[in-house]
Amino acid sequence: MASPATLSDIVTAFLDVVHDRLMHDRRGDVADYIPELAAVDPDLFGIALCGLNGRVYESGDTDHAFTIQSVSKPFVYSLALDDIGMDAVHQRVGAEPSGEAFNSVKLEPSTGRPPNPMVNAGAIVTTALVAGETAADRFDRIRNRLGAFAGRELDMDIAVYESEQESGDRNRALAYLMRSAGSLIASVDETLDVYFRQCSLLVTSRDLAVMAATLANGGVNPITGVRVTSSETCQHVMTIMATCGMYDYAGEWLLRAGLPAKSGVAGGLVAASPGEFGLGLYSPRLDHSGSSVRSVAAAQRLAKRFGLHILHRPLTLSAAEVASATDELEQGLGATQDAAAAQLLQDNADSLAVWRLRGYIDFDGAERLLLDIDAWLDERPGDADEPAAIVLDLTEVTQLQSVAVWMLAALATWCGERGLRVAAIDPQGRSLGVAGLSHAADFDAAIQETEFSAD
Numbered sequence: 001m002a003s004p005a006t007l008s009d010i011v012t013a014f015l016d017v018v019h020d021r022l023m024h025d026r027r028g029d030v031a032d033y034i035p036e037l038a039a040v041d042p043d044l045f046g047i048a049l050c051g052l053n054g055r056v057y058e059s060g061d062t063d064h065a066f067t068i069q070s071v072s073k074p075f076v077y078s079l080a081l082d083d084i085g086m087d088a089v090h091q092r093v094g095a096e097p098s099g100e101a102f103n104s105v106k107l108e109p110s111t112g113r114p115p116n117p118m119v120n121a122g123a124i125v126t127t128a129l130v131a132g133e134t135a136a137d138r139f140d141r142i143r144n145r146l147g148a149f150a151g152r153e154l155d156m157d158i159a160v161y162e163s164e165q166e167s168g169d170r171n172r173a174l175a176y177l178m179r180s181a182g183s184l185i186a187s188v189d190e191t192l193d194v195y196f197r198q199c200s201l202l203v204t205s206r207d208l209a210v211m212a213a214t215l216a217n218g219g220v221n222p223i224t225g226v227r228v229t230s231s232e233t234c235q236h237v238m239t240i241m242a243t244c245g246m247y248d249y250a251g252e253w254l255l256r257a258g259l260p261a262k263s264g265v266a267g268g269l270v271a272a273s274p275g276e277f278g279l280g281l282y283s284p285r286l287d288h289s290g291s292s293v294r295s296v297a298a299a300q301r302l303a304k305r306f307g308l309h310i311l312h313r314p315l316t317l318s319a320a321e322v323a324s325a326t327d328e329l330e331q332g333l334g335a336t337q338d339a340a341a342a343q344l345l346q347d348n349a350d351s352l353a354v355w356r357l358r359g360y361i362d363f364d365g366a367e368r369l370l371l372d373i374d375a376w377l378d379e380r381p382g383d384a385d386e387p388a389a390i391v392l393d394l395t396e397v398t399q400l401q402s403v404a405v406w407m408l409a410a411l412a413t414w415c416g417e418r419g420l421r422v423a424a425i426d427p428q429g430r431s432l433g434v435a436g437l438s439h440a441a442d443f444d445a446a447i448q449e450t451e452f453s454a455d
């Protein structure tokens, strides 16, 4: 693998590794219930990751547009929740994993409710619960909501919409059944028209990553900065995704990937890592539950490698902080004993930099560090002859999540390949497990480690 051009490219390089490994997996079949889906190139494969500061990392066919299909369901559910509230929504649709296929006809015997908003029956009900004077208003509001999550206006694939209408008898049957059971109150034809349109909206895996990142970011789109929904709604949506998003594979998915996710029959998959990032994946061949084989495998690899399972959380959390010590010193935060360090940093601002990391460092904290160091390296004068030295002050780190351990180790390798020197200050001498990063007891020792010699 070629060494990444910039530090933040190490994330892309990792996505490339996963992409290349799974590229040869040709298991599964593309959906063929409509001609438009059957005609797709089955080898397309895109992986995108959007961090909470809006940086998107991409590997493969991340610009290829496909229909969102069932991946629309959690986002439409968010709109229904915001429009009429959780209690009113769940009067008409349950919140239990069905253990059945996405198009199952099973309704709750006592109430007539569909099991949850992620299977077709439940999604048809949530679509009907979205506020709007007419079906056209409702669809406009749905399109705008999904667009706000993606950070751009979404177009509809007319041919797919028409085919969905033509082949949609099972969904129509579900809707009639729910009308007779009292869980669907609106008109069957109008509701299905909106539902088929919503399924036919065109997205890329990059869009899906941004949509998932907006959920992971508590409802604020990390690229546009627009608040799309409340953090409470995001929590409800991600709960239902975690328990029901992968249909009859939901339990095993949660066990193996541990992330709220939703798949669609065109091959798209969103997965959100709360407080960290969003993933958008696409590959058209599907498994028996109707989810993309490669997307599922890629998300599981990322989740495992990055230690992302939502139940894998330290018992005590403190917010991550990543700050350049030079900035802190400039703001007058340096203690007296830092005076010599401050002087050294000021005199050698182009070749020596210190970052202080505090609290629980996860993907988001480690990513901020990489982006900060990239920016600092970018600003260095091209003719600087002194190899740069970077000190990471880990004194106040309470925990490094496994993804952060991996990212810091990759940082150390990347710097080593370029003759840049990195050392960590860690007076407690804890083994934080970062390969290739030398540890020093204090600032002076760390400077010595980097073999930095002041002018």
Ligand code: GLN
Pocket: 069, 070, 071, 102, 103, 120, 164, 171, 199, 263, 264, 265, 266, 290
């Ligand atoms: N349009 C499809 C349907 O309603 C969506 C299903 C899916 O993506 N699982 O049948």
